[in-house]
Every structure is written in structure tokens, then in C-alpha cells.
Amino acid sequence: MRHLKEFTIKxxxxxxxxxxxxxxxxxxAKLVGVTRQTMNLxxxxxxxPTIRVCLLISKHLEIPLDELFWIDENH
Amino acid sequence: MRHLKEFTIKxxxxxxxxxxxxxxxxxxAKLVGVTRQTMNLxxxxxxxPTIRVCLLISKHLEIPLDELFWIDENH
DNA sequence: AAAAAATGTAATATATATTTTACTTTATAT
DNA sequence: ATATAAAGTAAAATATATATTACATTTTTT
Known part of the structure; x- marks a missing residue:
């Protein structure tokens, strides 16, 4: 059934x-302000996650958003 | 009561x-796969929005995520 | 090897992102 | 100036991100 979902977020x-x-x-998780379970997922x-959480992760890990998250097109 | 919310996402x-x-x-909105109302909001x-939507916006507007979204610390 | 800390995971509850429908207002085209 | 398309907005419904609680497993420390 090829490409039920065109891409995934990684x-x-x-x-x-x-x-x-x-x-x-x-x-x-604490720094970002979410629970550990959320960070685990x-x-x-x-x-x-929401952009808010992503931006805070990016900030505390000191790495740009674009390097942390990307679209994985399934070929 | 200063800083009820430390920052906002812009x-x-x-x-x-x-x-x-x-x-x-x-x-x-259509390119991204959300409704016009969602894009309007x-x-x-x-x-x-979720990182998924943000990444797709970034892709179609051809501009990096980090330039599109940021944390606005209230001073 | 035992104890302690960190991680994986699951069920249920809650908050909120997103949809649907619909209407009004503003901008663009004829 | 009128018509048409685009944008703003709102209420109610739905989907899903996130919280809470709790426990099992793995990793690290002593």
C-alpha cells in the first residue's frame, strides 16, 4: 500500500x-518544563511535540532546531 | 505580578x-496539510503548532525553522 | 553483588492543537 | 463601483500532546 504516510518527523x-x-x-525535562515521561516519548x-517544547529543548541542548528535528521522507 | 509567563513563542x-x-x-495551508483556519491562527x-506542522511550513516557505520560530523572552 | 539512579513503558485524565462549519470584513480584480 | 477572492474570526466537535501515577527494567555507583 506504499506511502500511507508520506513522511515522518525525526x-x-x-x-x-x-x-x-x-x-x-x-x-x-525539568529545564524544559515537561514531565520526564513526555521527554521520554x-x-x-x-x-x-509542540514548537514551544522544541524551542526550549533546542535552547538547553544548545543546538539549532533545524539540526534537532527534520522531516524523514520515506525515499 | 511580573512574568506570569516567562516567555512567548513568536x-x-x-x-x-x-x-x-x-x-x-x-x-x-493546503500544502502543509492543515485547514486555512489553523494556518490563520x-x-x-x-x-x-506542532513541530510537524512547523517543519512543513519551513519547507514550503523555504526558510529555516530557526528563522521562522523563536522564543521571545519578555526582557 | 547489591543499592541507587536512570530509563522504558502503560493506563487514565486533562489541556490544547486542529477540524468543521459558517459568517463577516478586507483586499484584489474586473 | 461591483464582484470575487482572500483573510479574520467564532463555536462546537475531535484528535492528540502532555500530565499523573505507578511499576518494571536497565544502567551506574558504591
Missing amino acids: NKVKLVRIEKGRLTQGEL IEAQKYN | NKVKLVRIEKGRLTQGEL IEAQKYN
């Missing part, structure tokens, strides 16, 4: 957070 | 769309 929040090695999932790419 | 979707002069509000900065 992110590397977890990757970047761990690379920087400073923050725990819970700490980042975002990192697991299980749903699309 | 965007220049409407500005960029009009600058480019190619797209109507309704056309952009986004342009009016009345709520925070």
Missing part, C-alpha cells in the same frame, strides 16, 4: 543529550 | 509568506 534529542553528557532525561520519537 | 510565517508573494494563506500567533 529528531536526535536523545543522541545530543547523551553526547553532551551533562544532562539526564529527567533534568532536561519525545526522545523515543513517539509523537510530535 | 513566528514570522505571515511575513515570509507575503514577502515571497507567491502563496495565499489557504494555499500554504498560527500566523496570528494564537497558539503553538
Whole structure:
């Protein structure tokens, strides 16, 4: 049935957070102002957060939005 | 009571769309896959869209996310 | 190896983004 | 000046992001 959904949203929040090695999932969540569970779901790419949350993640991880989130077109 | 809300999310979707002069509000909405009303509210900065919608707007307006959306810290 | 901290995950509840329908006002074209 | 298209807006319904609580599993620390 090819391309029921043309594309997906991906992110590397977890990757970047761990690379920087400073923050725990819970700490980042607290800084951003969401629950740890929400941050967990975002990192697991299980749903699309709001731009507000994304901007705050981007700010605290010190990495541009465009590098954190992108559209993954399925080929 | 200063800073009930520490910051707000702002965007220049409407500005960029009009600058480019190619797209109507309704056309952009259709490209992005939301209703015209939703696009209208986004342009009016009345709520925070999801990253999915933002990425699609960014794509069709051909301008980076970071330039389209930002945190407005109240001083 | 045991204890403690961090992470994954699930169910239910709540808040809010988005849709639908519809109408009014403003801008553009004839 | 009139007609037509575009934009602003509003109420009610729906979908989904986020919160809350709770527990299981994995990783890190001692």
C-alpha cells in the first residue's frame, strides 16, 4: 500500500543529550518544563511535540532546531 | 505580578509568506496539510503548532525553522 | 553483588492543537 | 463601483500532546 504516510518527523534529542553528557532525561525535562515521561516519548520519537517544547529543548541542548528535528521522507 | 509567563513563542510565517508573494494563506495551508483556519491562527500567533506542522511550513516557505520560530523572552 | 539512579513503558485524565462549519470584513480584480 | 477572492474570526466537535501515577527494567555507583 506504499506511502500511507508520506513522511515522518525525526529528531536526535536523545543522541545530543547523551553526547553532551551533562544532562539526564529527567533534568532536561525539568529545564524544559515537561514531565520526564513526555521527554521520554519525545526522545523515543513517539509523537510530535509542540514548537514551544522544541524551542526550549533546542535552547538547553544548545543546538539549532533545524539540526534537532527534520522531516524523514520515506525515499 | 511580573512574568506570569516567562516567555512567548513568536513566528514570522505571515511575513515570509507575503514577502515571497507567491502563496495565499489557504494555499500554504493546503500544502502543509492543515485547514486555512489553523494556518490563520498560527500566523496570528494564537497558539503553538506542532513541530510537524512547523517543519512543513519551513519547507514550503523555504526558510529555516530557526528563522521562522523563536522564543521571545519578555526582557 | 547489591543499592541507587536512570530509563522504558502503560493506563487514565486533562489541556490544547486542529477540524468543521459558517459568517463577516478586507483586499484584489474586473 | 461591483464582484470575487482572500483573510479574520467564532463555536462546537475531535484528535492528540502532555500530565499523573505507578511499576518494571536497565544502567551506574558504591
